[in-house]
Amino acid sequence: MRAQVGIIGAGPAGLMLARLLHLAGISSIIIENRSEEYIYNRIRAGLIEHWAADLLTDVGAGERMAREGVLHWGNNVGINGDLHRMDFKALVGKRVTIYGQQEVVKDLVALRRADGGPILFEVDDVSVHDVTSQRPQIRFTHQGKAETIDCDFIAGCDGFHGICRPSIPAERMRVFDRDYPFGWLGILAESPPPDHELIYSYTDRGFALYTMRSMSLSRLYLQCDHDEDIANWPDDRIWEELHRRLGGARKLQEGKMLQKGITPMRSFVAEPMQYGRLLLAGDSAHIVPPTGAKGMNLAFADVVYMARALEAFFKKHSSDGIEKYTDTCLSRVWQAQRFSWWMTQIMHVFPDETAFDRRRQLADLAYLTHSQTAAKSLAEQYVGLPLD
Numbered sequence: 001m002r003a004q005v006g007i008i009g010a011g012p013a014g015l016m017l018a019r020l021l022h023l024a025g026i027s028s029i030i031i032e033n034r035s036e037e038y039i040y041n042r043i044r045a046g047l048i049e050h051w052a053a054d055l056l057t058d059v060g061a062g063e064r065m066a067r068e069g070v071l072h073w074g075n076n077v078g079i080n081g082d083l084h085r086m087d088f089k090a091l092v093g094k095r096v097t098i099y100g101q102q103e104v105v106k107d108l109v110a111l112r113r114a115d116g117g118p119i120l121f122e123v124d125d126v127s128v129h130d131v132t133s134q135r136p137q138i139r140f141t142h143q144g145k146a147e148t149i150d151c152d153f154i155a156g157c158d159g160f161h162g163i164c165r166p167s168i169p170a171e172r173m174r175v176f177d178r179d180y181p182f183g184w185l186g187i188l189a190e191s192p193p194p195d196h197e198l199i200y201s202y203t204d205r206g207f208a209l210y211t212m213r214s215m216s217l218s219r220l221y222l223q224c225d226h227d228e229d230i231a232n233w234p235d236d237r238i239w240e241e242l243h244r245r246l247g248g249a250r251k252l253q254e255g256k257m258l259q260k261g262i263t264p265m266r267s268f269v270a271e272p273m274q275y276g277r278l279l280l281a282g283d284s285a286h287i288v289p290p291t292g293a294k295g296m297n298l299a300f301a302d303v304v305y306m307a308r309a310l311e312a313f314f315k316k317h318s319s320d321g322i323e324k325y326t327d328t329c330l331s332r333v334w335q336a337q338r339f340s341w342w343m344t345q346i347m348h349v350f351p352d353e354t355a356f357d358r359r360r361q362l363a364d365l366a367y368l369t370h371s372q373t374a375a376k377s378l379a380e381q382y383v384g385l386p387l388d
Contacts, residue, residue, distance in 0.1 A: 001118075003029040005310060006138045006151040008126060008164055010039055010119060012101060013282035013299035014157035015108035019059050020307035022115045026314055029149050030112070030119040031140055033126060044101035046213060047293035049384025050094040052300050061107040069099035070215065075382070077369055078201035079362070081247020084369035085197075091372070091379040100213050101296055128154055128167050132276035153310060156280040157303070160268070165284050168275040180265035180289065180344065181351050182206075185224045185233055191255030193218045194246060200347055201245050202365060207348045208245035210252075218255070223348055230262055265289045265344065267337055272326040279306055279325060286333050291347060292340030297384060302329050304387060332385070339381045
């Protein structure tokens with residue numbers, strides 16, 4: 001097989017990159033180790049920043065999002081049951097869109113098929129070779145047959161547990177990470193959300209987030225111990241705690257739980273995001289705690305920068321964008337890391353905090369909810385910084 005770009009991973013990053021490259025007249029092949037059905041049912045956060053929703057529309061993947069997505073022009077910050085609305089429209093004139101990541105994936109796969117671009121699912125034994133040469137290779141097995149993709153560049157969009165980042169020599173890689181002393185217990189329930197916009201609720205009992213996949217399907221989260229056993233959380237206990245952390249500010253309607261699980265919280269950045277002609281994007285290079293809702297949006301930003309760099313290379317014979325790819329991406333990545341860390345530390349109860357820490361945290365929340373300057377700063381970052 002031959003393509004200008006070999007893409008490993010059919011998540012939002014890999015699929016968006018393939019579409020951007022197609023629009024630029026650059027050939028690509030996508031391979032994915034999971035099944036097509038699996039990626040359609042891989043539930044992830046579905047908050048899309050203003051610019052990212054515009055990007056989906058611009059590349060032709062926004063029709064169903066425009067019809068089914070929910071526009072949010074604000075959100076709510078709760079402090080022990082006292083809710084304060086952040087008005088994004090008044091503060092920065094922008095909004096976010098609630099539309100499930102798995103739905104974005106479906107739309108981008110449909111576009112890929114319409115483009116006629118190759119996409120291979122359920123591949124095994126994937127490895128990359130000769131990435132410091134001008135002709136790197138991707139080797140894998142598909143339907144029991146050994147295959148090779150000869151390409152000019154490899155895009156590592158294969159997630160945190162993929163093979164691309166570990167393919168970079170350890171002595172060339174520097175990792176920055178932080179594990180948080182709590183996790184999120186999340187449920188998907190057949191019930192209307194308690195508000196038409198998200199509620200971020202700080203309480204002395206711990207954090208809770210009230211969001212949705214639609215106006216009849218709620219996605220709800222509780223802060224819990226990082227090593228908590230889900231067996232300790234029967235449905236009745238989860239609903240009781242969700243009611244308590246909402247504090248009566250809104251009515252929470254219970255419904256059938258469709259999914260239940262615990263997600264660890266961590267921050268992670270790998271530098272550099274490039275080694276030879278292997279370029280990393282999305283979760284293969286960085287992880288943010290979900291409090292800031294930046295994961296998919298950062299992945300889209302990475303591949304926009306990557307596509308620009310590759311187009312300049314193939315169309316203008318310029319390698320400047322490739323050489324600057326890491327620095328360009330990391331400038332935005334670290335802004336998102338800072339915001340996600342800030343949202344995490346201001347909203348959660350930390351097990352080792354002192355009485356001073358708790359009073360300082362409450363003062364931070366009071367300032368955020370009573371200062372237009374502070375609220376504007378949150379809104380500007382929450383809806384997404386402009387894409388340079």
